Structure formats: C-alpha cells, structure tokens
Amino acid sequence: MKHQDKYPASMRVLHWLMAILILGQIFGGWFMTPYDEAREPLVGQLYWWHKSFGLLAFLFIFIRLSNRLRYVPPELPAGLPAFDRKLAHFAHWAIYALIVMLPITGYTLSSTFEYSDGVTFFGIHVPELFPKNEAVYEAADWLHGILAYTLLAVVALHLAGVVKHRYFDKNPDNDVLQRML
Template sequence: MNAPTTIIIERYSTSLRVLHWLRAVIVIGMLWAGWHMTGMSDDIPSKFELYYPWHKSFGILAFLLVLTQIAVRLRTPRLPRPLQTLAPYERVLSTLVQRAMYVLLVVVPLMGYSMSSTYTQSDGVFFFGVNLPEALPKNDNWFVVFQALHKFLAYTLLVLIVLHVAGALKHRFLDRDPSKDVLRRML
C-alpha cells in the first residue's frame, strides 16, 4: 500500500497576491473600456468626458501597480518555483507567457501615455484629477504610430491573459491533480 503523499503548495506572498488580483481587475476593466470607448461615436459626450479620462487614470494606476509588483518580486528572497509536476512544455510556456505579460503590462501604458502626449487635440494626461506633464512633443504623425502600437499590444496582452487564465483553469479543473493546481499559489 502506498503511503499518502503530502502536497506542499507554495503560495506567493500576500502582497504579491493582492497586487496580482488588483492589477488583474484593473487591466481587464481597462481592456473592456478601451474596446468599448473606441467603438463609441464621437458625438457621445461621455466618450471624451468620462471614458478617456478614466481610461488614462486607470492605465497609469495599472502601470504603477505593475512597477510595484516587479519591485516586490525583485525584493522577495524566495518566490515559488515552477511546479515540477507540470510537463516541461507547460513550464516553458507558462514562463514565456508570464514574462511577455509583464513586458506588455509596462509597454502598453507607455504607448497610451505617448499616444495621449503626442496628440495635438489631447488635453493632457490626467491621473485622477492631476494633470501629468507630457514628455513628448505634439506630433500627430507620431500619435498614429503610438496609437497603432497601443492597440496592437493591448490585444496581444489580451491574448496572453486568456492563455494565462486558460492554463490556470486547465490545471485546476481538467488535470484533476492537486499537485498541478497552480491557481492555489495565487489564492
């Protein structure tokens, strides 16, 4: 008779878990709001009076949260390692998706800031009522470039988020092996 095996689930620190879920909610909301507001007619006042200012504010907040999360990760002496119970391709894919998400979580808001900063019709970059300095000169040609990058990279981030969530749900519900349940580490 086999002795029962003890499964040790290493969890991320409370600060990293809180930052992860807070950022996740904000980023999902940002993706929805960005998609929704760009589909609205320019004749609808709330598009420019409500959606764009709040999208900018929460975009900067998401940017600050990911920078905080990166700093906390770098200062945390011991992070959970990839689960050795996963197949090698799953560990590689997980690492690649997570790293790409971190890159995009920094780059997408920077493209949004650059887009807003360079647009000649922009009234500035607001962060919850505080007008932030615009570091780039007004130039509608650059605006078009930053706008395309912001949109393309945001959709790329969305695809990576779907992969990230699908992987976590697969390990939790389809594998039916508690030693592969990566979601427990973030709950």
C-alpha cells in the first residue's frame, strides 16, 4: 500500500483515540445507568468520569472534523461496489453526527436534572446553560439513550464492513483497514 493510500497520521491517531473513548463511554453508560448514584459511590464516580470523557469526545470531534476538512481522505479501493461506497459514506457521517449529538444531549440531561451536582470537565465546573426542568430532562435522557444505541449499531455496521472487506472480499485490494493503520 502506498503512503498516499493512508489517512494522515493525525487522523489515524484521532480515529483510534476516539474509538477507544466512545466505546468506553457506551459501555460505561451501559454499566452505570441501572444503579442509583446516590446509593452507590462507585456509580457516582462513573457519572463524573462519563461527563468528563463525554466533553472530551465533544472537543475531539471538532479537531477531527477540522482535520477531515483540511485533508482529502484517500480514495476508497476501486474494486468496492457502489452500494458499499454509499454505505461507508453514510456510516462515517452518521458517526460524526452522533458523536456531536450525544455530548449535547448528555450535557442537556445533566444540566436540567433537578438533583444534578452540575457538569464538570475533569474537575473544572462547566456552566449549566439550561434551567432545571423535569420534562426536558426526561426527553434528553430518552434521546441520549436512543442515540447511544444508534451509535453502537452504526459502529457495528462500520466494523462489519471492515471485517467483510479484510477477510471475505475476493479482491485483496479492498482491505480498507490498511488505510487507518
């Protein structure tokens, strides 16, 4: 594979950092939400970390988007079918959109929750822009959960595409994983 067939190093590093961060956020959220943070000190700590890492992901997505606008990504392999190209394009932009919307809904639900101790970014208090409001909290909480599961589904689709092209395509040139390694 030629060097120009790969994403720039900055995009590759951000891709893998965000992949780890986002999967950690999804599984951390999955683990902590069934428990009452007031009764479980560990869960309270998980919420604190979840909020901090959620805001970090929000910052990273803007760095990633600016990188994406600055660099022309390498072309997809010529042997990929048109449907696969369209699906890859959809999945990439859906992931970008979801990782912008998830921290916004998380911030909103945390900010509007009546008993919230506020939003912090690794110990730095972040101003709450929304008043406490049970109806807004419930809507944001519902939407945050739906978006998290949607992101998990799109990431699974993304990974399925990578595995398909790496291990099951007859054309070895379709191995898209090499572009991100």
